[in-house]
Amino acid sequence: MREITDAHVAEPGLAVVEVAAADDATALAVQELLAARCAIAPADRTTRVPGEPGVRLRCYLDLRQEPDSEHQAVTEPDPVLG
DSSP: OOOOOGGGGSSTTEEEEEEEESSHHHHHHHHHHHHTTSEEEOOSSOBOOTTSSSEEEEEEEETTSOTTHHHHHHHSOOTTTO
8 A cells, every 4th residue: 555645634634544354345334434424535446465364445534524515515406596
C-alpha cells in the first residue's frame, strides 16, 4: 500500500482506515458499513501482503460530510421548482 501523506489527514474530520480481514467479502462489508455513516473514498479491491494472514483494504473518510451528499443534492427535487 502507498504511504499515508499529510494531505490524507490535513484537517480535523479526515481519516484513513485500514482494514485487515480474513477474506475480501468481510473487508468490503466493513467498508460498506463505513460508507453508510460518512463520506468515503472507497477501495476498489483488497490486497494481500506476503507472509501476513488475510487481506488488507484502505479507505479514506471525510467525517465532515454526509454519505453521498453530492448525489443527494443532485437527485432531490428543488422544493420551489418541483
